Amino acid sequence: MASLHFVLFPLMAQGHMIPMVDIARLLAQRGSMVTIITTPVNANRFKPVIARSVKDNLNIQVLELQFPSTEVGLPQGCENFDLIPSAKLFPKLFAAASMLEEPAENMVRGLTLAPSCIISDNLFPWTNNIARKFNIPRLVFHGPGCFTYLCIHIALNSNVLDEIVSDSEYFVLPGLPDCVELTKVQASSWGRKDKETATFFKEIQKVEEDASGIVVNSFHELEPYYVEELAKVKDKKVWCIGPVSLCNKNMLDIAERGSKGGSNEHECLKWLDSREPESVIFVCLGSLTRLSTDQNIDLGLGLESSNKPFLWCIRHTTEELERWLLEEGYEERVKDRGMIIRGWAPQVLILSHRAIGGFVTHCGWNSTLEGISAGVPMVTWPHFADQFINERFIVDVLKIGVKIGMEAPIIVGEQDKFGVVVNKEDIQRSIEDLMDKGEEGEARRKRSRELGEMAKMAMEDGGSSHLNLTSMIQDIVELLDKNLTPPIQESIIQES
Secondary structure, three states, X not given: OOOOEEEEEOOOOHHHHHHHHHHHHHHHHOOOEXXXXXXXXXXXXXXXXXXXXXXXXXXXEEEEOOOOOHHHOOOOXXXXXXXXOOHHHHHHHHHHHHXXXXXXXXXXXXXXXXXXXXXXXXXXXXXXXXXXXXXXOEEEEEOOOHHHHHHHHHHHHOOOOOOOOOOOOEEEOOOOOOOOEEEHHHXXXXXXXXXXXXXXXXXXXXXXXOOOEEEEOOOHHHOHHHHHHHHHHHOOOEEEOOOHHHHOOOHHHHHOOOOOOOOHHHHHHHHHHOOOOOOEEEEEOOOOXXXXXXXXXXXXXXXXXXXXXXEXXXXXXXXXXXXXXXXXXXXXXXXXOEEEEEOOOOHHHHHOOOOEEEEEEOOOHXXXXXXXXXXXOEEEOOOOOOHHHHHHHHHHHOOOEEEOOOOOOOOOOOHHHHOOOOOHHHHHHHHHHHOOOOHHHHHHHHHXXXXXXXXXXXXXXXXXXXXXXXXXXXXXXXXXXXXXXXXHHXXXXXXX
16 A cells, blocks of 8 residues: 555644644654644744654655634734633634634645545544545544543543532542542533533534544553543544654754754753752643742742752743842842743753652643653642643552642633642642652652653553554554545546
8 A cells, every 4th residue: 555644633732732743753754644734833833843854754744724813803823822811712712723624624635645544633623524525534632641531531421520519529530440539620620611611522522433543642551441441431442652752862853842942951951960860850830831920939939948959940931020039039049959941941851861850740741741751750730621630640540749739720811810829838848748768759759760661661662652553554554445445536536
């Protein structure tokens, strides 16, 4: 059979786009052609990585669709979730994305090499219509891992939440081998918080029934029961092909992962080189999380009072925070053991450094898996969406994390209403617990290192994820063989 041609539709969010670009590389490394369809602002973020991939003889192209941001009431160029100031505007971005269906279909029709398979973020249900029109398989890419998606499935499809009256009362999610305790508000911040969102997620689930399989950025050894159970409840194959962050060995690509990069990586790596092994706490709370100025101040004070070396990434700063840092002389006070990075940080590069001993994370799945892959234990500080469920996985299932004490979601744009939610004492306590040299701390570190080794082995030749990718490609070949003349070929013949 001729070379396969995969067409990828990544969601416009860093936590979804970055692994999709890695998946594109994995497929191209197996000899497939890959087309990534996205919008200009998003394409610009990973063009350097793609250009280097092409230079390495990988057959990847990026095609751009104009994004109708102004048509739905978003500012021009507002094409990614991290460019939106408030979560209240997120539905508008989804509305604009759904308007891409017709131009995307036309773009697919015009491809020189007919597409073999669509891999779409599962939050783009409209791509199912395109796959059906061209009579090709569609795989859905799940942002979180199998544990989290199974928990979401249970929360959405059972009456367990209806029986809980209080938003703050903890209950045990039924039907799982591990004791997973959540509150109603933690479990429902993904998919059931309002009627509009619930309807959208029901549509996603309905459309997913047509999918030929599910692609997950995880590895079988990390969550074996949950991989198998997810396949059972979804009644389709689940291919864990990760951690996809390990697919790329190019140091420049790793340094620029998710950004065009800058001088940050050189400065922070030089600083880390001067530190003792496993001594530094790395603080990075993701591309979407925004802390209030008061919360950032307490974070800074908690780091200072922990008396541990730290590398603190402040993704979204404010004039008030910068004024406090300057007037209080904070950076001068901590200069012997603390470093602040403003904006973007080369997270994978930092986590893999021998000096890193702990990771304060928002529990986004990408960050969670990158911490696991690096063998680093975590302080968990979830904020919204699937992050509270990921926290339960880190702390209760894998037992490689310490909770910071966040109890309820804070959505983007509402952080200033809440002020300080996690105080400096909580921050100091959780860091000290994580870095504790006692029996419990050593057990966490040992388990983290073991999982890190498992992650690397999964991606090597003959590893579980390597074999799963082979199986996935073979399944696509077999599906195509059953239908040798897809409609796209007919339409091309008719048009010519």
